[in-house]
Amino acid sequence: MPAIGTGHYVVVSTALLLIGTLGVLTRRNIVVILMSIELILNAVNINLIAFSRHYGNVSGQIFAMFVITVAVAEAAVGLGILIALFRNKGSVLADEIDLLKW
């Protein structure tokens, strides 16, 4: 069995990115779409941490920490918007939000 190298982590990160993208494109429920966005952000973080170790530079981990910070901010505001949307429209399904549809 070959030793676990950086390539293994990049493969895991890519697979997680693809699963998250599939979730964003496929699901109708906005809460699950937001959760798939969190999966994409975690995939990027795995990639950053793997290369931080590959090059011995701690900047990758600092960047990952800022990505987590931005994810927190985006989740909070996104869920606030979702609550306001639900209060006005009564639905959390993405294809029922079609007021601007031509």
Add this chain to the structure above:
Amino acid sequence: MLDAVFFYSFALLTLAGAVLTITQNSAVHSAIWLIVSLLGVAGLYLLQHAEFLFAVQIVLYIGGIMVLFLFVIMLVNLDEAAKQSQFNKQWWLALACVLGVGTEIFYVLAKGAGTFVLPAPGSSAGQMGNTEVIGVALFRDYLLPFEIASVLLLAAIVGSVVMAKRRV
């Protein structure tokens, strides 16, 4: 060998949790499987000797963001949504695009597989712990992004309160 066992089990936890997140009908089940996936990711951080981020991931991501998600799922009554179809009408197109992009990325990774070896740990690897190294880097080299992040969090707090409060 033990290293490989841990890596494959954390990777399996992460990817299986992710697949189950996007396929469950109930949003609460999706949130629980996302928590499982985030635990797998935290384990992968620990294997890469990023101990501070392992702790931050569990406390912030699982203990903060996922709890927020669960609260919002409780506030937003999802019983009506759970009875309807959960997937788009174009799910096959999304699957085809994702598989196409995935093939391209994995092909490129396979081409460059020989360069992905971990270097030998440097002589100064054991001097400072991971948290001290992150502390020094964050408060010396990355002080400005750190302060900007605090302004971003203030904006997020004000924004989420304004979006979620009842119009008087």
